[in-house]
Amino acid sequence: AQTVTQSQPEMSVQEAETVTLSCTYDTSENNYYLFWYKQPPSRQMILVIRQEAYKQQNATENRFSVNFQKAAKSFSLKISDSQLGDTAMYFCAFMNQGGSEKLVFGKGTKLTVNP
Amino acid sequence: SAVISQKPSRDICQRGTSLTIQCQVDSQVTMMFWYRQQPGQSLTLIATANQGSEATYESGFVIDKFPISRPNLTFSTLTVSNMSPEDSSIYLCSVTGTENEGQFFGPGTRLTVL
Numbered sequence: 001a002q003t004v005t006q007s008q009p010e011m012s013v014q015e016a017e018t019v020t021l022s023c024t025y026d027t028s029e030n031n032y033y034l035f036w037y038k039q040p041p042s043r044q045m046i047l048v049i050r051q052e053a054y055k056q057q058n059a060t061e062n063r064f065s066v067n068f069q070k071a072a073k074s075f076s077l078k079i080s081d082s083q084l085g086d087t088a089m090y091f092c093a094f095m096n097q098g099g100s101e102k103l104v105f106g107k108g109t110k111l112t113v114n115p
Numbered sequence: 116s117a118v119i120s121q122k123p124s125r126d127i128c129q130r131g132t133s134l135t136i137q138c139q140v141d142s143q144v145t146m147m148f149w150y151r152q153q154p155g156q157s158l159t160l161i162a163t164a165n166q167g168s169e170a171t172y173e174s175g176f177v178i179d180k181f182p183i184s185r186p187n188l189t190f191s192t193l194t195v196s197n198m199s200p201e202d203s204s205i206y207l208c209s210v211t212g213t214e215n216e217g218q219f220f221g222p223g224t225r226l227t228v229l
Contacts (some may be wrong), residue, residue, distance in 0.1 A: 033217065035217045037220075042222075043152075043205055043222070043223045043225070044220065044222050044223070045158075045207065045209075045220035045223075047216075047217055047218075047219070050216070050217055091157060091158070093217070095217060101146060101211050101218075102148070102160055102163065103148075103158075103160070103209075103217065103218055105157045105158045105159075106157060107156070107157045108157050
């Protein structure tokens with residue numbers, strides 16, 4: 001079974017600075033997808049960024065980028081120019097390619113952006 | 116992406132009663148998922164609901180406690196039966212986009228059981 005580990009329960013960053021959230025996963029599969037979701041206090045789950053395992057290039061979405069290290073099974077999220085609205089829980093998630101399309105979530109990292 | 120609504124958005128219930136949560140999607144989807152998020156915790160998959168077949172439950176979740184209906188490709192319900200305070204959680208439904216899009220989530224239902 002796949003597992004996802006987020007080792008940082010809480011992090012904080014000053015507005016406009018950069019922060020990196022860590023995620024590692026365990027799988028025997030070769031083809032899969034990885035995701036970062038954001039859950040603000042409104043509790044709405046919002047997809048931040050996704051990465052296909054077969055792509056070597058790291059995904060980027062505006063201020064959000066990932067460092068995907070397939071051999072190390074590592075998938076960190078970098079947030080640049082942090083904004084107050086980035087304050088939220090961030091969940092790393094894994095999904096096998098094909099099959100049931102189930103998501104396996106990490107325990108989450110609570111990020112606080114300070115003014 | 117899909118637009119998903121859930122009803123109710125929140126409820127406070129007495130132990131021993133049941134609550135049915137509705138999930139409506141603005142487009143036809145094959146798979147719908149129901150998750151539970153206990154206070155301060157991550158999301159745990161309860162079951163996968165496919166139209167026209169029985170839901171598939173994850174380990175630790177049973178149909179008698181969490182019956183699910185999926186009458187068509189845009190709608191599903193989750194019932195939390197014979198509730199206890201331990202059932203106090205946020206319940207979320209989700210649907211898949213294309214495979215590499217992951218899942219899109221509804222706004223959640225916050226349930227408090229007294």
